Amino acid sequence: MPESSDTVKKNSVHDVKIESLAFGGKGMTRIANLAVFVRDALPDQHLRIKIIHKKKQYAEAIIEEILAQSPDYVPPPCPYFSDCGGCVLQNLEYSKQLSIKEQQVRDVFTHLGRLNPAILPVKPAPEIWSYRNKMEFSTGPNRWIMKDKDSGAPTDFAIGLHAPRRYDKILDIDACLLQDDERNRIFRVIRTKVKDLDFPLYNSKSHEGYLRNIVIRKGHYTGEIMVNLVTRDETPDRLSPVVNEILKNFPNITTIVNNITDSLGMTAFGKKENILHGSGIIHDMIGGISYEISANSFFQTNTCGAEQLYDVIEDFADLTGHETVWDLYCGTGSIALYLSQKAGKVVGFEMISDAVKNARRNAEKNGINNCHFFEANLDKFFQNNPEFIGKLPMPDVAVVDPPRAGLHPDFLKELIQINPSKLIYVSCNPATQVRDLAELSSSGYNIDKIQPVDMFPHTAHIEAVALLIKS
Numbered sequence: 001m002p003e004s005s006d007t008v009k010k011n012s013v014h015d016v017k018i019e020s021l022a023f024g025g026k027g028m029t030r031i032a033n034l035a036v037f038v039r040d041a042l043p044d045q046h047l048r049i050k051i052i053h054k055k056k057q058y059a060e061a062i063i064e065e066i067l068a069q070s071p072d073y074v075p076p077p078c079p080y081f082s083d084c085g086g087c088v089l090q091n092l093e094y095s096k097q098l099s100i101k102e103q104q105v106r107d108v109f110t111h112l113g114r115l116n117p118a119i120l121p122v123k124p125a126p127e128i129w130s131y132r133n134k135m136e137f138s139t140g141p142n143r144w145i146m147k148d149k150d151s152g153a154p155t156d157f158a159i160g161l162h163a164p165r166r167y168d169k170i171l172d173i174d175a176c177l178l179q180d181d182e183r184n185r186i187f188r189v190i191r192t193k194v195k196d197l198d199f200p201l202y203n204s205k206s207h208e209g210y211l212r213n214i215v216i217r218k219g220h221y222t223g224e225i226m227v228n229l230v231t232r233d234e235t236p237d238r239l240s241p242v243v244n245e246i247l248k249n250f251p252n253i254t255t256i257v258n259n260i261t262d263s264l265g266m267t268a269f270g271k272k273e274n275i276l277h278g279s280g281i282i283h284d285m286i287g288g289i290s291y292e293i294s295a296n297s298f299f300q301t302n303t304c305g306a307e308q309l310y311d312v313i314e315d316f317a318d319l320t321g322h323e324t325v326w327d328l329y330c331g332t333g334s335i336a337l338y339l340s341q342k343a344g345k346v347v348g349f350e351m352i353s354d355a356v357k358n359a360r361r362n363a364e365k366n367g368i369n370n371c372h373f374f375e376a377n378l379d380k381f382f383q384n385n386p387e388f389i390g391k392l393p394m395p396d397v398a399v400v401d402p403p404r405a406g407l408h409p410d411f412l413k414e415l416i417q418i419n420p421s422k423l424i425y426v427s428c429n430p431a432t433q434v435r436d437l438a439e440l441s442s443s444g445y446n447i448d449k450i451q452p453v454d455m456f457p458h459t460a461h462i463e464a465v466a467l468l469i470k471s
């Protein structure tokens with residue numbers, strides 16, 4: 001007899017088959033009509049699960065026992081898998097990760113948006129391991145106790161990544177597969193030295209302690225490396241033994257900086273910076289354009305993935321050399337600069353003042369003079385500055401790359417008024433993208449095609465680039 005959803009209660013145990021993978025990476029099954037989301041579960045697994053939360057619309061569960069494995073299961077290579085919230089799909093064959101992500105984009109457009117655009121086959125990431133050019137590690141005196149395989153090490157020392165949804169607990173690691181081996185070796189040297197020196201680690205509850213973060217960045221194309229030691233207060237001499245140890249083992253390190261912040265949030269963004277070695281800057285390239293990267297400047301975290309994404313944008317824009325392009329939500333201008341060689345002019349808009357300064361400097365350093373960047377909060381900028389906007393060259397092509405929340409409704413209205421004949425919408429959140437595309441489609445834009453792009457293998461993230469043409 002089929003089970004009723006009334007039997008689903010906190011701590012109740014059920015045998016189920018996982019039907020699909022939901023956004024966010026949890027496995028999904030149904031008991032009667034109740035959707036149940038199961039952490040670390042894969043499609044086609046037969047599982048014994050235990051309910052941990054029951055809500056009216058859905059429940060959440062954990063795996064008690066795997067009764068039959070999914071045919072797409074692969075042993076996760078990372079020993080911290082499932083305790084670390086980062087790579088939730090690591091135990092799933094990469095080709096299956098891709099097909100699931102593509103299907104998720106398809107489902108969002110057809111079910112949620114009731115739109116039926118052509119969805120192109122997902123583009124796999126150029127590299128599936130070591131693809132991040134930046135990793136930010138946190139420190140803390142509250143070590144996360146791993147579920148099944150805890151080392152039993154003291155619990156008052158941890159350097160690694162935050163345990164999922166726990167700002168106060170740190171998963172203690174000695175390597176991350178999303179950065180390359182050289183940076184893992186650097187990380188281990190720093191970790192050991194910090195432990196030897198008995199540095200007080202930052203307590204995010206009491207806001208005491210000294211060392212907060214270790215951030216390591218490497219230019220993918222240049223090999224230049226930056227280590228940023230983030231501390232709560234400024235006593236640079238205290239870091240000298242760590243700096244000496246790093247340079248003794250890795251004399252090739254380009255720069256070491258100390259960012260200082262007493263912020264109560266979980267930020268590694270320094271209010272002040274001291275340069276301890278080198279110039280405080282490294283470089284990387286995207287599409288032949290060189291970028292200067294300082295500790296606090298934003299740069300795409302997956303260099304090759306960004307190049308692939310920008311290739312899709314360039315292909316969709318199909319520029320002839322004369323067009324005016326607007327890059328909206330331009331960050332440090334990397335899409336604008338990428339397209340500048342093929343466009344007449346590019347105008348970029350971005351809210352963060354430092355990012356705009358970076359964009360201007362990046363243009364100047366690369367000898368690009370057909371790009372102009374403006375500081376603008378796009379939520380209201382167009383309504384509040386009609387004269388300024390009226391003096392700008394109007395766009396033939398507009399590229400929007402908003403944050404996860406998508407386009408602000410007031411800005412969306414303005415965009416429809418501006419009326420570019422071609423619109424390229426880059427999104428890291430298909431749910432808000434489909435909401436905005438539905439609005440654009442009812443305002444005379446045809447959704448020509450959608451290209452899903454995987455930039456972050458093993459995570460639940462997926463980017464989608466949409467091409468819209470004014471009819």
Ligand SMILES: C[S@@+](CC[C@H](N)C(=O)[O-])C[C@H]1O[C@@H](n2cnc3c(N)ncnc32)[C@H](O)[C@@H]1O
Pocket residue numbers: 300329330331332333334335349350351352355376377378379401402403
């Ligand atoms: C997804 S990022 C895109 C960055 C850039 N296009 C790139 O490829 O590197 C979104 C950008 O939008 C900016 N942003 C967020 N809200 C904004 C707003 N209301 N007005 C202008 N820019 C905003 C963020 O600061 C961030 O740089």
